[in-house]
Amino acid sequence: MDGGSRTNDVQVELDSVEAELEHLELQIAELLQKQAELTSRKNALVQQLEEACDAAQPSSSSSSSSSSSSKSSVADSVMSTQELKLYDGTDFPWSKDTEQHLKGSFRLSKFRPLQLRAINLTMSGKDLFLVMPTGRGKSLCYQLPAVCSKGFTLVISPLVSLMEDQIMYLKSINVSAVLMNASCSKEHTKAVMAGMTDPKAPFKLVYVTPEKIAKSKLLMSRLEKAYNASLLSRIAVDEVHCCSQWGHDFRPDYKLLGILKRQFPKVPLLGLTATATSSVLRDCQKILCVPQPIAITASFNRPNLYYEVRMKDSDSDASLSDIASLIKNRYKDQSGIVYVFSQKDAEVVSAELQKRDILAYSYHANMNPDDKSLVHRKWASNKIRVVVATVAFGMGIDKPDVRFVIHHTISKSIENYYQESGRAGRDDHPADCIIYFGFPDIFRISTMVVMENVGQQKLLQMVDYCQNVDRCRRSLMAVHFDEVWDNEGCNQMCDTCRHAKDYTTVDITQHARQVVQILELAASMDEKLTPLKLVDAWTGKGPAKRRKMIETTTLSRPQAETVIVQLLVQGYLSEDFSFTPYTTYFYMKLGRKACFLKNQSHTLRMKMRTKENGTAKVRAVVPPTPTGRQADKDTSTVKANEGDNTFDPIVPDNSCLPQHKQKLTPEHRNKSAKRKLNPVSQTDQWTERWTDRDKKLTDRCAEEEDKSGFIMSQHVFEVDVEINIMRNSGVSDAQKNPSHADKHCSRNESTAPQRVRQKGLIDDTQSLTVNSSPSQISIISDTAAEELCDLRKYYSKQLRRINYISHEYLGQSREPGVLACIREPWRNLRLPHRVKFSQTAWSLWTRVSGRRKVGQTEVRPVIHGAKE
Numbered sequence: 001m002d003g004g005s006r007t008n009d010v011q012v013e014l015d016s017v018e019a020e021l022e023h024l025e026l027q028i029a030e031l032l033q034k035q036a037e038l039t040s041r042k043n044a045l046v047q048q049l050e051e052a053c054d055a056a057q058p059s060s061s062s063s064s065s066s067s068s069s070s071k072s073s074v075a076d077s078v079m080s081t082q083e084l085k086l087y088d089g090t091d092f093p094w095s096k097d098t099e100q101h102l103k104g105s106f107r108l109s110k111f112r113p114l115q116l117r118a119i120n121l122t123m124s125g126k127d128l129f130l131v132m133p134t135g136r137g138k139s140l141c142y143q144l145p146a147v148c149s150k151g152f153t154l155v156i157s158p159l160v161s162l163m164e165d166q167i168m169y170l171k172s173i174n175v176s177a178v179l180m181n182a183s184c185s186k187e188h189t190k191a192v193m194a195g196m197t198d199p200k201a202p203f204k205l206v207y208v209t210p211e212k213i214a215k216s217k218l219l220m221s222r223l224e225k226a227y228n229a230s231l232l233s234r235i236a237v238d239e240v241h242c243c244s245q246w247g248h249d250f251r252p253d254y255k256l257l258g259i260l261k262r263q264f265p266k267v268p269l270l271g272l273t274a275t276a277t278s279s280v281l282r283d284c285q286k287i288l289c290v291p292q293p294i295a296i297t298a299s300f301n302r303p304n305l306y307y308e309v310r311m312k313d314s315d316s317d318a319s320l321s322d323i324a325s326l327i328k329n330r331y332k333d334q335s336g337i338v339y340v341f342s343q344k345d346a347e348v349v350s351a352e353l354q355k356r357d358i359l360a361y362s363y364h365a366n367m368n369p370d371d372k373s374l375v376h377r378k379w380a381s382n383k384i385r386v387v388v389a390t391v392a393f394g395m396g397i398d399k400p401d402v403r404f405v406i407h408h409t410i411s412k413s414i415e416n417y418y419q420e421s422g423r424a425g426r427d428d429h430p431a432d433c434i435i436y437f438g439f440p441d442i443f444r445i446s447t448m449v450v451m452e453n454v455g456q457q458k459l460l461q462m463v464d465y466c467q468n469v470d471r472c473r474r475s476l477m478a479v480h481f482d483e484v485w486d487n488e489g490c491n492q493m494c495d496t497c498r499h500a501k502d503y504t505t506v507d508i509t510q511h512a513r514q515v516v517q518i519l520e521l522a523a524s525m526d527e528k529l530t531p532l533k534l535v536d537a538w539t540g541k542g543p544a545k546r547r548k549m550i551e552t553t554t555l556s557r558p559q560a561e562t563v564i565v566q567l568l569v570q571g572y573l574s575e576d577f578s579f580t581p582y583t584t585y586f587y588m589k590l591g592r593k594a595c596f597l598k599n600q601s602h603t604l605r606m607k608m609r610t611k612e613n614g615t616a617k618v619r620a621v622v623p624p625t626p627t628g629r630q631a632d633k634d635t636s637t638v639k640a641n642e643g644d645n646t647f648d649p650i651v652p653d654n655s656c657l658p659q660h661k662q663k664l665t666p667e668h669r670n671k672s673a674k675r676k677l678n679p680v681s682q683t684d685q686w687t688e689r690w691t692d693r694d695k696k697l698t699d700r701c702a703e704e705e706d707k708s709g710f711i712m713s714q715h716v717f718e719v720d721v722e723i724n725i726m727r728n729s730g731v732s733d734a735q736k737n738p739s740h741a742d743k744h745c746s747r748n749e750s751t752a753p754q755r756v757r758q759k760g761l762i763d764d765t766q767s768l769t770v771n772s773s774p775s776q777i778s779i780i781s782d783t784a785a786e787e788l789c790d791l792r793k794y795y796s797k798q799l800r801r802i803n804y805i806s807h808e809y810l811g812q813s814r815e816p817g818v819l820a821c822i823r824e825p826w827r828n829l830r831l832p833h834r835v836k837f838s839q840t841a842w843s844l845w846t847r848v849s850g851r852r853k854v855g856q857t858e859v860r861p862v863i864h865g866a867k868e
């Protein structure tokens with residue numbers, strides 16, 4: 001057996017092993033997915049069973065209302081549900097006192113679910129993590145115990161404004177509380193420090209920032225004294241999720257709070273948060289050095305909130321008009337927040353709403369504090385109805401009658417969304433939470449969170465929440481917050497439950513394959529596509545040359561975007577980032593599951609909205625009646641984002657295949673004739689076309705290398721190639737001094753987009769001779785040099801290839817033209833598997849020639865594929 005055939009055999013076996021491995025990976029992924037589904041189902045069933053057993057056992061607890069809305073995770077190992085229920089009782093030594101202060105000091109008639117349990121647990125000296133939805137009354141769980149205990153409670157809170165709000169409130173109910181932060185006067189700090197060790201306890205709560213704990217040794221020594229005198233009664237860590245890097249608001253100084261439990265082990269610690277998954281809680285437990293905390297997690301559910309996602313119109317004016325129409329009709333005279341992505345957006349959107357006769361003010365971190373507090377006060381007193389705000393308007397906003405929270409741009413994570421939207425309906429009356437979900441917004445946020453630990457992952461979860469019309473919005477949140485959820489619990493208070501009949505499942509396998517094909521093609525051309533370019537390419541926009549090379553889709557642009565988002569969320573596509581000193585670029589690339597699409601049996605489905613909304617009668621949120629119930633009225637007829645949030649059904653048969661823009665070769669015609677005789681399945685056709693394409697590319701390369709000039713055969717592409725020609729007369733200075741031009745050309749190799757034009761080194765009018773061995777010399781005309789330098793700045797890597805390939809490709813040609821050459825060709829240039837120089841040259845030329853008009857004299861050989 002000769003060397004050649006042995007290599008061949010090895011290659012064949014390698015291909016077969018690779019194919020088998022790919023198949024196995026597919027099976028493994030599918031099995032893993034199945035395993036995840038079953039595990040989640042199993043957990044749900046186990047939990048149901050446990051709850052059934054608990055219910056069957058006699059309970060000594062006096063309160064049952066709270067238990068149904070809670071679950072415990074970290075607590076499981078420490079206390080059984082049964083034991084926990086004991087803490088719902090009112091027969092503790094402190095029960096009378098707490099009851100009295102609840103009504104007397106705090107002027108509240110009764111506890112909300114889980115408040116009593118949390119208070120009893122912390123009063124018993126237990127360490128506790130309390131996860132309770134925003135606005136449910138977590139603060140009471142440490143404020144009331146503080147009032148009922150000897151000494152003072154240390155409260156660690158992330159925001160000074162939040163502390164100030166609380167202190168103002170506590171003062172209004174005659175509970176003494178102080179705060180200490182970096183901007184407090186020396187006298188104030190001294191007085192607070194002294195008060196900490198005063199047995200008369202001049203204050204019941206001391207609020208500090210985590211930074212203060214981390215930085216002030218004096219404070220630690222005072223705390224130690226207070227601890228030794230048994231005056232440090234409790235430590236409350238508000239927004240405890242800030243400890244964990246996996247939480248959505250990680251604050252480095254929270255990581256240092258472990259010192260508290262290490263120094264004061266006997267003091268009960270109470271961590272509070274509205275949003276923390278069990279893994280975040282475990283992280284917090286470790287960071288805070290709490291050996292065996294009890295976790296009480298209230299249901300995340302806010303039954304009075306209606307959740308809705310609307311597709312955002314690509315025309316920003318249209319989406320703003322839609323928001324304005326909602327505010328003026330559905331939420332007439334009611335209070336609300338419009339959350340936006342950036343400070344600039346806050347200003348633009350508020351100005352646009354004002355133009356539409358809505359009294360909306362902007363609010364963002366960059367405003368001066370007086371302006372911020374003015375906006376806050378005016379809004380709180382209903383002098384203005386709408387605040388258009390960034391996330392800076394978040395923690396500590398406690399207006400009870402917020403009837404709507406509209407997200408002009410999606411939040412960066414589900415946790416963030418939950419908190420932001422949770423500002424609505426704190427008075428327990430109905431309120432709406434609406435997101436405007438726009439395709440480009442995903443990538444705006446993506447570049448912002450790229451540096452965050454799990455920023456991308458969290459953003460994709462948020463995108464999934466918006467895109468997914470398969471499941472109740474509450475159930476998606478429940479999964480996120482590790483809560484077992486029964487869909488019935490939604491009570492039609494989300495758009496997917498309310499419009500369930502308007503959705504249908506469609507097969508998007510073929511569409512997915514087209515997208516993958518475009519990205520593969522782009523990769524083979526060493527080109528990166530931004531999400532918008534990808535949609536452009538797929539929907540038939542962009543350079544004519546590219547359109548001819550790909551299968552464009554018949555889907556509308558919003559549908560195409562929906563499919564791409566789905567592929568991204570499901571891992572068929574993934575993100576690729578490129579950093580420059582000035583900005584971050586976001587590109588799409590194939591995801592880990594893209595290879596599955598080559599498997600004929602692999603199908604991909606998604607639910608889409610099929611029914612046109614038309615002029616929708618929408619529920620008008622009317623001010624609550626005195627009984628707290630809100631009447632649902634079909635009074636206002638609003639054009640509810642007409643047509644935007646609906647999709648035509650994507651027909652899951654061959655009719656959805658896009659038109660082929662490629663010219664049919666005789667060979668293709670034969671093939672299609674054969675197909676008519678022997679029909680193959682759609683997937684077969686695809687696979688055939690796919691492998692056909694790969695093979696053709698390889699074949700074409702081989703042929704190209706064999707032949708001189710621009711003769712293409714057996715290829716379906718039709719490409720215009722422009723070549724810069726310099727006339728054959730004389731040798732330039734540059735030619736005599738190759739290094740000169742070389743230097744000129746390679747001076748700036750930065751890939752950062754710059755548009756500095758280079759001054760010519762060579763006279764434009766000079767004519768150059770093409771050397772038979774171009775890689776040995778540097779010939780370059782002024783114009784070509786300028787062109788190359790300019791292009792190099794964009795595509796330095798590709799240009800190296802162009803330069804080199806130009807000579808490989810054009811050097812032997814009979815054409816007297818050469819674009820440029822470089823002294824040292826990139827001998828180690830690594831091209832993707834099976835991609836040859838000529839092929840790469842071809843694609844680069846195609847692209848570059850589409851982008852730039854080069855040179856003084858142009859030859860435009862039109863190469864028609866498939867013309868032998």
Ligand SMILES: Nc1ncnc2c1ncn2[C@H]1C[C@H](O)[C@@H](COP(=O)(O)OP(=O)(O)OP(=O)(O)O)O1
Binds near residue numbers: 108112133273396
């Ligand atoms: N038992 C109760 N009965 C009636 N109102 C209550 C009760 N407990 C608290 N509240 C009110 C006080 C506040 O106006 C409002 C929200 O309480 P608060 O403690 O600020 O919520 P929270 O701390 O859970 O929200 P956030 O996560 O936004 O900080 O609820």
